[in-house]
Amino acid sequence: MSVFVLALDQGTTSSRALLFDREGQVFAEDHCEFPQHFREPGWVEHDPLEIWESQLRAARGVLEKTGTPASDIAAVGITNQRETAVVWDRASGEPIHPAIVWQSRQTMDICDGLRARGLEDEVRSRTGLVIDSYFSATKIRFILDRVPGAQARAEAGELCFGTVDTWLMYKLSEGRVHVTEYSNASRTMLYNIHTLEWDDFLLTALDIPRAMLPEVLDSSGVFGVVTKNWFGAEIPIAGVAGDQQASLFGQGCFETGMIKNTYGTGCFLLANTGPTPFVSDSGLLTTLAWGIEGRVEYALEGSVFSAGATVQWLRDGLRLIDDAAESETASRAVSDTGGVYLVPAFAGLGAPYWDERARGTLVGLTRGTTREHIVRAGLESIAYGSRDVVDCMVKDAGLSLDSLRVDGGACQNDFLMQFQADLLGVAIERPAMLEVTALGAAALAGLGVGYWSGLAEIAQSRGAVKTFEPTFSEAERNALYSEWQRAVERSRDWVS
Numbered sequence: 001m002s003v004f005v006l007a008l009d010q011g012t013t014s015s016r017a018l019l020f021d022r023e024g025q026v027f028a029e030d031h032c033e034f035p036q037h038f039r040e041p042g043w044v045e046h047d048p049l050e051i052w053e054s055q056l057r058a059a060r061g062v063l064e065k066t067g068t069p070a071s072d073i074a075a076v077g078i079t080n081q082r083e084t085a086v087v088w089d090r091a092s093g094e095p096i097h098p099a100i101v102w103q104s105r106q107t108m109d110i111c112d113g114l115r116a117r118g119l120e121d122e123v124r125s126r127t128g129l130v131i132d133s134y135f136s137a138t139k140i141r142f143i144l145d146r147v148p149g150a151q152a153r154a155e156a157g158e159l160c161f162g163t164v165d166t167w168l169m170y171k172l173s174e175g176r177v178h179v180t181e182y183s184n185a186s187r188t189m190l191y192n193i194h195t196l197e198w199d200d201f202l203l204t205a206l207d208i209p210r211a212m213l214p215e216v217l218d219s220s221g222v223f224g225v226v227t228k229n230w231f232g233a234e235i236p237i238a239g240v241a242g243d244q245q246a247s248l249f250g251q252g253c254f255e256t257g258m259i260k261n262t263y264g265t266g267c268f269l270l271a272n273t274g275p276t277p278f279v280s281d282s283g284l285l286t287t288l289a290w291g292i293e294g295r296v297e298y299a300l301e302g303s304v305f306s307a308g309a310t311v312q313w314l315r316d317g318l319r320l321i322d323d324a325a326e327s328e329t330a331s332r333a334v335s336d337t338g339g340v341y342l343v344p345a346f347a348g349l350g351a352p353y354w355d356e357r358a359r360g361t362l363v364g365l366t367r368g369t370t371r372e373h374i375v376r377a378g379l380e381s382i383a384y385g386s387r388d389v390v391d392c393m394v395k396d397a398g399l400s401l402d403s404l405r406v407d408g409g410a411c412q413n414d415f416l417m418q419f420q421a422d423l424l425g426v427a428i429e430r431p432a433m434l435e436v437t438a439l440g441a442a443a444l445a446g447l448g449v450g451y452w453s454g455l456a457e458i459a460q461s462r463g464a465v466k467t468f469e470p471t472f473s474e475a476e477r478n479a480l481y482s483e484w485q486r487a488v489e490r491s492r493d494w495v496s
């Protein structure tokens with residue numbers, strides 16, 4: 001009987017490999033960083049071969065250091081940086097251009113062109129997304145425009161496009177499979193999330209040949225086989241999801257209305273909305289969460305642009321703290337912010353305000369304001385920004401929230417978690433095992449080969465959870481939140 005599931009967590013700055021045991025615990029981990037390439041201002045690219053080699057090294061590393069033979073691995077699961085686009089030669093496997101990373105702004109002009117053609121509503125109604133250079137479609141267009149002869153080769157079926165999951169599966173199977181799954185497909189801005197097909201209208205609008213697109217499969221189930229060449233024995237690849245959807249799955253948010261928040265550099269919130277794709281009035285994205293046994297589930301997605309980044313700014317910009325953890329002790333040294341609000345609109349505001357001319361604002365200062373008040377206002381701003389998004393989700397999808405599941409670096413801050421619970425009026429659940437994104441990929445893979453029996457067993461594998469119960473009255477909570485909204489108003493429409 002197989003002992004482990006191997007999760008490959010291919011992120012923006014590093015590739016990781018984790019072995020999960022049957023209890024859903026991490027047995028061992030290895031990782032490998034790889035270079036970022038900035039050929040022009042605003043561009044972010046990766047070498048697809050460096051992505052692949054770093055991922056291979058991490059996977060071999062975790063097997064070697066634990067002395068685990070490939071025959072002990074029940075399945076491989078993959079979770080990946082989303083939206084990043086790779087185009088390669090189908091026969092040779094050679095990339096024809098660097099991978100264009102999700103963050104890269106190099107296709108802003110192409111996006112402007114799509115907007116000028118009035119395609120915004122078409123994109124939203126078909127893909128659930130807004131026109132933005134984050135998503136893969138305009139990155140593919142950019143590559144086909146830049147590489148001589150690429151358009152004709154793509155039309156002749158000689159080129160493959162893939163998000164990073166697709167690229168890794170192509171390499172792991174030595175070119176035998178060209179496949180993806182629902183969560184990754186739904187981030188390309190080419191996939192119709194209602195008909196569950198590549199969208200002919202959008203393919204035509206962007207002149208992207210269908211022949212270069214991967215086949216879209218369930219997120220759980222066998223996609224292909226890792227050839228013997230890589231780890232010494234064949235292993236099925238049996239679960240795949242983009243990083244945020246994998247985290248939703250790893251958090252056990254299997255039911256409609258369950259929401260997770262990942263507190264990283266920014267916050268990423270996803271709400272499972274079950275079989276219904278809700279259209280948001282607040283500018284949240286509608287996306288596919290996953291597909292299992294032919295049934296897809298949808299999610300609403302929103303983000304807070306500056307979360308952990310605000311803590312970094314308190315540390316590196318203002319030098320008010322020496323390290324991120326000190327934000328907690330400083331905040332606890334005062335009983336409140338003394339009426340200070342920090343709106344970290346460093347790069348504008350997202351949902352529900354969508355104001356790119358907003359800028360960071362510190363209001364309510366008096367002669368009594370101290371460093372601790374400002375640090376606390378910074379931490380609290382993360383919770384306020386998250387409440388902005390949660391309120392949109394609840395309103396847009398008519399959800400009733402009864403708890404929020406959390407992960408990401410800044411969720412280790414107990415003060416922040418308690419304030420979040422107080423401000424939302426619901427319990428915050430933080431798992432002891434914080435590798436939920438990798439667990440999500442492992443869980444989809446384990447489910448795909450019968451290593452785990454079903455969702456109930458996977459939900460158990462989440463293990464111990466620390467719960468932060470709300471302590472504020474509704475009146476207290478709403479009073480604070482309406483002050484926040486007043487502060488946000490002060491930050492808006494600043495840059496002329």
Ligand code: ADP
Nearest residue numbers: 264265308309311312324325408409410412413
């Ligand atoms: P990412 O995946 O976006 O790089 P991580 O999930 O690794 O982010 O989290 C790192 C972020 O969390 C950093 O921005 C850091 O400032 C913040 N962070 C880490 N520990 C704490 C803490 N104890 N309190 C507040 N913020 C923290």
